[in-house]
Each structure stands twice: as structure tokens, then as C-alpha cells.
Amino acid sequence: MVLLILKALHIISVIVWMGVLLYMPRLFIYQTEANDKTEPDRSILIKQYKTMAKNLWVKVGWPAMILTIVFGAGIMHPYFSSIWFWVKMGFVAALIGYHHVIHFANKNLQKDKYTKTVAQLKTMGQGGIVFLLSITLIAVLKDSINILLMIGGTAIIVLLVFIVGKALMKKKKAA
Numbered sequence: 466m467v468l469l470i471l472k473a474l475h476i477i478s479v480i481v482w483m484g485v486l487l488y489m490p491r492l493f494i495y496q497t498e499a500n501d502k503t504e505p506d507r508s509i510l511i512k513q514y515k516t517m518a519k520n521l522w523v524k525v526g527w528p529a530m531i532l533t534i535v536f537g538a539g540i541m542h543p544y545f546s547s548i549w550f551w552v553k554m555g556f557v558a559a560l561i562g563y564h565h566v567i568h569f570a571n572k573n574l575q576k577d578k579y580t581k582t583v584a585q586l587k588t589m590g591q592g593g594i595v596f597l598l599s600i601t602l603i604a605v606l607k608d609s610i611n612i613l614l615m616i617g618g619t620a621i622i623v624l625l626v627f628i629v630g631k632a633l634m635k636k637k638k639a640a
Contacts (some may be wrong), residue, residue: 471539485525485526486596489522490586492521494583499514515575526567549607556596560596560600
């Protein structure tokens with residue numbers, strides 16, 4: 466019974482966390498676009514988007530991530546010997562990294578440092594969808610895809626590393 470309660474709390478925490486991760490880039494886009502507006506609209510909108518982003522991030526985003534990890538740790542022990550579990554953990558580690566990318570983008574925007582374009586922010590928002598789909602499919606289809614994950618999971622991780630590496634190289638060249 467305890468395992469089921471932990472699993473339910475884990476799922477609820479994941480849903481909240483993913484909602485925040487999917488919405489934050491949208492707030493960043495709105496704030497970046499508001500920066501191009503004329504006064505007084507510019508000041509009013511930027512102040513509102515900063516407040517919304519800060520409150521969502523501090524009051525919901527961080528607690529949801531921490532609760533997801535805590536409840537997830539409480540239910541993971543039966544799965545240690547499964548290949549799908551370790552592939553999922555790779556994606557979870559990458560998702561935590563993505564959480565920190567959002568965190569630092571938010572810190573920059575809170576300080577009025579506009580380091581990313583709207584297009585880059587849209588791409589950032591799509592990253593959350595990739596994690597959501599990947600982790601959910603792995604968790605749901607775990608028993609039927611263990612063999613495929615040995616091959617496909619490795620290919621997906623290599624592809625993600627390539628995409629992230631390419632994005633970092635682009636950013637380095639632009640700087």
C-alpha cells in the first residue's frame with residue numbers, strides 16, 4: 466500500500482513539475498517580446514512576467530522537482546535490475562539538467578539580461594516535450610521494450626548528446 470501511495474505522489478509531482486517546465490519558456494518568450502514594446506506597456510508587462518516566472522519557479526517548480534525525486538527514490542528499488550530503468554534514469558538526469566537550464570535562463574531574465582532570442586526560447590520549450598514523451602513512454606512500455614532499449618535507448622542518448630552538443634557549439638560560436 467505504501468508503494469502505491471508513493472507512486473501516486475510521484476506521478477502527481479511529475480505532472481506539476483512538467484507543467485512548470487513547459488510553461489516557463491512561454492513566460493520567457495512573453496517577457497522577451499514585451500522588451501520590444503514601447504513604454505508604459507513594456508515596464509508593466511515585464512514586471513508582470515518577472516513576477517509570474519519567479520513565483521511559479523520558486524513556489525512550484527523547485528518544490529515539485531524535489532518531491533518528484535524524493536517520491537521517485539521511494540519507489541525505485543524494485544526496478545534496479547531492469548535495463549529500461551537505467552535508461553529512464555539517464556533521461557531523468559538530463560531532465561534535471563534541463564531544469565537547471567530553465568533556472569539560469571530565469572535568473573538572467575530576472576536581471577533583465579536577454580541572452581536568448583525568441584526562437585531559442587521556443588526550442589527550449591520543445592525540450593520539455595521531448596523529456597515528457599521519452600520518460601513517460603519508457604515507464605509505461607517498460608516490460609515490452611527492454612530489448613529495444615538496449616539498442617534504441619543507447620541511440621536516443623547519443624542523439625540527445627549530439628543535439629545538446631550542437632546547440633552548445635552554436636552558442637559558443639555566436640558568443
